[in-house]
Amino acid sequence: MSVEGALDDLREGSAAAVARAVAALESAARDGEAEASRHLATLAAAGVGLPQSWARSLVHLYAAARGGSPSARGQLKVLAAGGPPTHADEDNPAYWRGLSARVHIEDWLKPCEKRVLNAAPRVVAIAGFLPFEVCDWIIRRADGRLTPALVYATDGVATQASGSRSNSALELGITDCDVVVLLVRQRIAATIGVPAGALETSQVLHYAAGEQYARHFDYLDPALPDVAERGQRIVTFLVYLNHAFEGGETEFPRLGLKHRGGTGDALYFGNLGSDGAPDTQTLHAGLPPTSGEKWLFSQWIRNQARV
Ligand SMILES: O=C(O)CCC(=O)C(=O)O
Numbered sequence: 132m133s134v135e136g137a138l139d140d141l142r143e144g145s146a147a148a149v150a151r152a153v154a155a156l157e158s159a160a161r162d163g164e165a166e167a168s169r170h171l172a173t174l175a176a177a178g179v180g181l182p183q184s185w186a187r188s189l190v191h192l193y194a195a196a197r198g199g200s201p202s203a204r205g206q207l208k209v210l211a212a213g214g215p216p217t218h219a220d221e222d223n224p225a226y227w228r229g230l231s232a233r234v235h236i237e238d239w240l241k242p243c244e245k246r247v248l249n250a251a252p253r254v255v256a257i258a259g260f261l262p263f264e265v266c267d268w269i270i271r272r273a274d275g276r277l278t279p280a281l282v283y284a285t286d287g288v289a290t291q292a293s294g295s296r297s298n299s300a301l302e303l304g305i306t307d308c309d310v311v312v313l314l315v316r317q318r319i320a321a322t323i324g325v326p327a328g329a330l331e332t333s334q335v336l337h338y339a340a341g342e343q344y345a346r347h348f349d350y351l352d353p354a355l356p357d358v359a360e361r362g363q364r365i366v367t368f369l370v371y372l373n374h375a376f377e378g379g380e381t382e383f384p385r386l387g388l389k390h391r392g393g394t395g396d397a398l399y400f401g402n403l404g405s406d407g408a409p410d411t412q413t414l415h416a417g418l419p420p421t422s423g424e425k426w427l428f429s430q431w432i433r434n435q436a437r438v
Pocket residue numbers: 336344349367369379380381382415416417418427429430
């Protein structure tokens with residue numbers, strides 16, 4: 132099976148298809164296919180079809196980079212502490228080994244300094260949550276692959292975009308993820324204090340000037356079977372990926388609060404009250420940029436982890 136065939140199996144997502152995909156990728160990686168190693172790095176980081184292991188993930192990422200995978204090389208350059216050296220010898224495996232040794236997973240999990248903007252519902256800002264290079268990497272992943280963002284009713288059903296959500300988005304499913312994105316997810320999970328399995332599929336949002344995500348709630352109707360199975364959406368976590376725009380604040384009209392972070396800054400808020408019920412005070416909007424374009428990493432978090 133080709134690497135593309137394995138990706139189709141991963142998208143299909145059944146246990147049998149995922150196992151088939153992993154076997155195919157492992158066989159291709161043994162034959163020296165760098166892109167197969169790159170995907171194995173993602174699967175080991177996510178714990179999909181393989182036991183979750185950052186160490187194994189980095190071994191696969193190194194093999195992929197050594198074998199010439201442009202994505203794996205880019206990921207290692209973004210993740211290596213201190214950035215890549217100015218004089219790179221990319222033909223020398225020792226260069227890629229050196230970069231992978233400088234990826235310090237524990238640094239990603241360190242607690243961040245939080246600034247509470249509103250006590251109840253809790254709205255919190257974090258300065259410098261992600262380095263510029265990581266934000267830039269995520270934007271470059273999404274650029275050119277965006278589709279109109281969907282609107283989610285409180286029944287959880289997604290419908291095609293309407294005037295109320297005119298921006299575009301990319302959903303980072305397992306085949307669109309990479310080790311950089313998975314480390315961002317791990318950092319978010321560690322900051323909120325939930326397992327990574329509680330995070331829904333991450334989204335990259337893009338707003339051209341004039342585009343918006345009108346006032347809405349992120350919590351789901353508690354009566355939904357999906358809430359019983361997967362839990363309620365307790366927290367919304369946003370990371371501002373750029374700052375070259377005017378306007379475009381995240382607005383909480385009922386709290387009298389508008390916020391806009393710089394590149395790499397985060398904002399998160401709880402969607403439920405202290406009684407665990409949906410909190411209508413969390414009504415919020417992504418206001419339209421008046422000039423420039425806004426890029427955002429958006430993460431919805433449940434109170435149950437996927438098994
Ligand atoms: O674009 C924004 O600032 C808000 C995004 C948002 O409302 C969401 O992701 O739920």
